[in-house]
Amino acid sequence: MAVPAFLRLLFTFLVLLCTALSPVANAEDQGYLQQLIQSAHQKHLQLRPEWHKLLHYKPGLLPGSYKSQVDAADFFFADNGKTDPGAELEATLAAFFKPFPAAPEDRHLHARCRFIARYTWLKQQLGFDATRLPEHECKRFEEWMAALNPQGVTLIFPTAYINSPASMVGHTLLRVDTRGQTEQTRLLAYAINFGANTGNDGGLLFAMKGLLGGYPGYFSVLPYYLKVREYSDMENRDIWEYHLTLTPAETRTMLLHAWEMRGIWFDYFFFDENCSYHLLSLIETARPDLELTTHFGAWAIPSDTVRVVEQAGLVDKVVYRPSRHSVLQYRMKGLPENEIDTIQKLAADDIMPDDKAITHMPIKQQAEVLELAHEYADYRHDDNAPQLHRLLAARSKLGVARPRINVPPGTRPDQGHATGRISLVAGHEDGHDYQELQLRPAYHDLLDPAPGYSRGAQIAFFELGLRHNDQTGNTRLQYFTPVNIISLTPVSDISTPISWEFNFGLTRKHGQQHDSMLATVNGGVGLSWSPLADTTVYGLIHVGLDAGNELHKGYAAGTGGAVGLLAQMTPRWSLQLFARDTDYTAGEAHNEKRLSLEQRYTLNKANTLRMEWTRQRQLGDDFSNFNLSWQHLM
Amino acid sequence: MKLKKHVFVAALFAIGSTSAMADNIGECGWGSKVFDGQSGIAPQVLAATTNGTFGNQTFGISSGTSGCTQDGTVSSTWQTAMYIDGNKKALARDTAAGQGETLDALAQLIGVDAQDKAAFNRVAQQNFARIFPSADVSAAQIQASLHDVVAGDAQLSKYATAI
Numbered sequence: 001m002a003v004p005a006f007l008r009l010l011f012t013f014l015v016l017l018c019t020a021l022s023p024v025a026n027a028e029d030q031g032y033l034q035q036l037i038q039s040a041h042q043k044h045l046q047l048r049p050e051w052h053k054l055l056h057y058k059p060g061l062l063p064g065s066y067k068s069q070v071d072a073a074d075f076f077f078a079d080n081g082k083t084d085p086g087a088e089l090e091a092t093l094a095a096f097f098k099p100f101p102a103a104p105e106d107r108h109l110h111a112r113c114r115f116i117a118r119y120t121w122l123k124q125q126l127g128f129d130a131t132r133l134p135e136h137e138c139k140r141f142e143e144w145m146a147a148l149n150p151q152g153v154t155l156i157f158p159t160a161y162i163n164s165p166a167s168m169v170g171h172t173l174l175r176v177d178t179r180g181q182t183e184q185t186r187l188l189a190y191a192i193n194f195g196a197n198t199g200n201d202g203g204l205l206f207a208m209k210g211l212l213g214g215y216p217g218y219f220s221v222l223p224y225y226l227k228v229r230e231y232s233d234m235e236n237r238d239i240w241e242y243h244l245t246l247t248p249a250e251t252r253t254m255l256l257h258a259w260e261m262r263g264i265w266f267d268y269f270f271f272d273e274n275c276s277y278h279l280l281s282l283i284e285t286a287r288p289d290l291e292l293t294t295h296f297g298a299w300a301i302p303s304d305t306v307r308v309v310e311q312a313g314l315v316d317k318v319v320y321r322p323s324r325h326s327v328l329q330y331r332m333k334g335l336p337e338n339e340i341d342t343i344q345k346l347a348a349d350d351i352m353p354d355d356k357a358i359t360h361m362p363i364k365q366q367a368e369v370l371e372l373a374h375e376y377a378d379y380r381h382d383d384n385a386p387q388l389h390r391l392l393a394a395r396s397k398l399g400v401a402r403p404r405i406n407v408p409p410g411t412r413p414d415q416g417h418a419t420g421r422i423s424l425v426a427g428h429e430d431g432h433d434y435q436e437l438q439l440r441p442a443y444h445d446l447l448d449p450a451p452g453y454s455r456g457a458q459i460a461f462f463e464l465g466l467r468h469n470d471q472t473g474n475t476r477l478q479y480f481t482p483v484n485i486i487s488l489t490p491v492s493d494i495s496t497p498i499s500w501e502f503n504f505g506l507t508r509k510h511g512q513q514h515d516s517m518l519a520t521v522n523g524g525v526g527l528s529w530s531p532l533a534d535t536t537v538y539g540l541i542h543v544g545l546d547a548g549n550e551l552h553k554g555y556a557a558g559t560g561g562a563v564g565l566l567a568q569m570t571p572r573w574s575l576q577l578f579a580r581d582t583d584y585t586a587g588e589a590h591n592e593k594r595l596s597l598e599q600r601y602t603l604n605k606a607n608t609l610r611m612e613w614t615r616q617r618q619l620g621d622d623f624s625n626f627n628l629s630w631q632h633l634m
Numbered sequence: 635m636k637l638k639k640h641v642f643v644a645a646l647f648a649i650g651s652t653s654a655m656a657d658n659i660g661e662c663g664w665g666s667k668v669f670d671g672q673s674g675i676a677p678q679v680l681a682a683t684t685n686g687t688f689g690n691q692t693f694g695i696s697s698g699t700s701g702c703t704q705d706g707t708v709s710s711t712w713q714t715a716m717y718i719d720g721n722k723k724a725l726a727r728d729t730a731a732g733q734g735e736t737l738d739a740l741a742q743l744i745g746v747d748a749q750d751k752a753a754f755n756r757v758a759q760q761n762f763a764r765i766f767p768s769a770d771v772s773a774a775q776i777q778a779s780l781h782d783v784v785a786g787d788a789q790l791s792k793y794a795t796a797i
Contacts (some may be wrong), residue, residue, distance in 0.1 A: 109695060140705070147707035187739040188708060188717075220693045221706025225739070226664065226720050233724065262705065263694035373729060385769035392730035396762030401732035401755065 012478040037090050039126050046086040053285050057085055072264045092118055093529050100136050113138035117256035138484035141259055148190050149178040150251045155242040158231040159413055160454045168454040169454055170302040172276045175224050192277040193223040210270040217268030219261040237324035243317040246286050254286040275307040308413040310331040320409035328375045330407045346373035349387050353394030369393040381495055416452020417605055417633040419443050420481050427627025432471035439464050447574055447600040456488030456536050481505035488538050492529035499528040499538055518548035534568035551588040558584035575599040593617040607631050662702030663719035663773055714743055719773035726766050732759040746797040757787050
């Protein structure tokens, strides 16, 4: 019997409908998918470190649980992909079976191209059968790789902003070194950077959101020269370049994952999941056995991340790239007075390049004077573009080439002392003995050994001291200071930076009846000078606020000043002498004074001894303190 | 006669197209986007590490292509123009001084051979006033002038087409 035409039509329609609706085109595909999933489970691929690194899984709160640090939803195929490595693996495999887009411009969004590192690894582990899961070219990825032309990777560390020792915490980014790259052509490479997208926020909002994960953090790829212009020229930061031992194949493996991070974001936390941390999470995908992020929990300090990379045996060469300011400072040092004078006059536009004072100099000296006047003028003054151009034009007419300048590098930032510190103190205060245990998780204070850190800079986070008083037998919290920053940058020939300090926390102040625990906030500004090498003299004026129940009216506020001297006497021995006076005029009116001499002697990079003598007046009467301590840096 | 006219027109066309590309640098160049930085009195430590300087995100799945960049990388036809635009001041410094890393990298970009590098530096320095005629010269103008200077030098003219 012939099938009625309309039934045939209906049947055809239904077949077509089913074909159009099913996400996996046919039963055979489904079968192969299930086979792969089974194989994956047999091999426990969802437990493998490679899978966890690609998905950024970290152990969760409950034992055996996991949570990915990635916060962008489109990073996961499974609904519970953020917390279930197995489900995510299955959903990823399923996604590979989705039809490959016909439109060429959409193909980079298909799972096997968008998540090419996952695809490559799973294919290698499971042995995809090309007849059952067809291969496809990922053209856009290959174009990107061709532009990067990768050979290896260098970890880049820009250090402190000039005049901002507090920024010595620094930053890290990666540079993808190209095939055939030389020292002269490294500017042409691309950089991979992880940073927060902070919009136009500033001030306190910027600080709060940065601390609490209020900004999304993204990876970006951009020409390295843009970063050099930003860091070296605009911000005057020295750059350290740590070349990594990753082979071209390992570099490619890492870049497979970098590609996956396009448009993917993490909540950015200034302390722990910051620029340096996520760079490690990228680097560690280069080799199966690399575990770099596991060293970091509550915080990740950039120099510590560099240390970890080094300790993993990943660094084979380090290059120092001085900032414009460092070069200028180096070249100006040791020049004869009259030459400096001429340079300054030229820079201030008081004399012209065609002035006899300059044209009578030997050609090479003229060249130097014009170059330095240009650098000095650019650094020191604003809105002087025409003058700068004049200086360059005059310089170009001299026809000699600038000699290569080699600024001697200081200590590498990763070779300074370790950032954590524990101290054991034995002291005598106001007639009784005490012992104190002090902890400072991070980072560096004015008297810690200087090499690798900016001079005159102090950044201390979450310092605390526990004191045992022999007389009362009590052991109590003596102080807890979440933030304590001091920035002393000396005035120089080329700039007049502001020195400043800021701290807040809880501290015990010596009262009349007993010691009271007060909340304190202090902030100050001033200037510093460096009359001799390795010596800093400073003067600051400050405002202070103390709050506590034991104060009259519950608070005391006032202003005051401090003068101090910081000196390195020998490479191992440094001291700080300061006098501080604060007049609390509001709330509980009183006067506070402190005269202190603290000395530090370095035994080795991890151990120092200190001796401190203080004469103070706080809430009660005047008293003295003398203590000795051993500090262990770890 | 006709042949010469064709050659002349063709030559005009060639120069024209280079300039046209250089003129478009306005849309494609880094310009002020680059230095749209964080200002304000944020704690300097935070400013140093959050590093949100480049608000222009070019490494995303949707914002991938702008014609000049794709997924953060610069297309080859735009490389020289964007390099000049991103390094204007440093190039001026190096050109005036007759040598420097930024100038070296530009030479590399346009394919100058090792034995011609010294000549390139010298010729650039001699022609500083022509390549950088004023303080506010645009990247497009710099590129066009550099092209002409290189084209006009017997030893270096073979590199002019790359500029």
